[in-house]
Amino acid sequence: MNKVALVGNPNTGKTSLFNQLTGSYEYIGNWSGVTVERKIGILRNRLGELIDLPGVYGLTPISKDEGVVSDFLWNEAYSSILNIVDASQLERNLHLTVQLREMGKPLLVGLNMIDVAGKRGTVIDCAELSQKLGVDVIQVVARTGQGCQDLLAALSQPVRQPLPLKLDYGAVLEEAIEAVAKQMPMDIQEHHKRSLALQFFEGNHVIRQILATNIEEDALQALLDDTKKLLITSGNSNSIGNHIYRTRQKFIQETLETAFLHNENRDDALTEMIDKVVTNRFLGIPIFLLLMLLIFKLTFDWLGTPASDLLDSFFFWAINGHVLVRVNSYRCKWVYREADPSWHRRWSRWCPRLRTTNFYFIFLYFADRGFRIYGTGSIGHGSTNGENRPEREGFHPDDYRLWLQRSRHHGCSHNRATEGTAIDDHSNTAYVVFSTPCRIQSVRRRIL
């Protein structure tokens, strides 16, 4: 199956795009050894798998997330890389693209947020960019889904494997790269060696460990130190990483010079203005508190109360006439109290409020208790014997008493075990306690 890795800078819309291309998460797990989420989805046209990787600025890791990406790209099998790039921050984003191009794996670039870039006065010539980078560039707006069809189509067919990008890093570094590449383990493919060597000089310790299997640690360190010394004496860079960064920066700037049709880089005046007000030194905190009050009012007064009343009336409609109760047997003692309608009322009034305040986990906690009592739990097998059931329309407590006696008399062990009953003749209500799970409809049917 086509396996596509989704790579990009943080906050460039990777996850939005992932959702657009796949519909939903098919599988969520952890990367082994780290608690970084691994999300895999099936493309909408079912022609491949998409793997959402954490956002990174480059392939040299300094955090766990970045380590995951570097490790995945070098060690795991995938058919192509989809590099998502923020068009409004192209210069910064292309550093990663350049590194991916140097790796030489099949690559496709998704130019995202072209709408934001457009607002800021940046117009990009996609064809020119594609030609300069040597890969296909497809414009998308992940937020709205614009262009995602093109991207899906491009992903479904095998992405062409370009030759690795080769930038000239100057005589000193080129020589050092050559020296490292020569000594690499035999099983590394020829065209990967250069990229691996480069990442070693950038300070990628994952690569360093790979190299350490073949080259002595001291020799590696000596090579690093020598190269650094030579670079400092010959050029204007103060470290190897800096030199590599600048070389790439130069390539990117040259690329963008031709690829930018128009680049004004004007500030978003509206954002600036909003910032001025809401992050004001004196007004900021009062505005924040005011917003909080607004949300509080919204959840408890304006939206929450009508919603909880609605739910309240729904539950009273659902349990109309007779309250159905299911609890585990050890809870029998409490049941009569919990079956008290006022308790239901209190519970059902609370639950929409909890939802609107986003304390969803609290809601779930109560729901666990609540659904036990309403009996909406999963249905067990072995239903009540049909002939034992009172068939008459309309319900009278006496019928139920009779039915219970008959069931006990017949000794139906497969009957849904009733742990206890309480019948209130005044309100025409039967409180039933079941010890095994059953669905509310089935219980109602049995009683009626």
Place this chain on the structure above:
Amino acid sequence: MTLLSELKLQPGNTFYVKDLSSVDPLVRRRLCDMGVIEECLLRFKGSMPFGGPFMFECNGQRIGLRRKEAAYIEVEC
């Protein structure tokens, strides 16, 4: 060249970054990722009260930086 901590910063001040070598290596790497390298133009946008972080603007993006970490950036006005 002066350390950033020695400057009296006013919102809107701009300066060129001259040396990042005394900045913490990890912070330097991250700044580099964001495009803050030697010779780049920084604009001071403001600071949070009670010794809170500084906000800078660089290449059309805003960066929040701890006062302690920003202090080691050497700049030229």
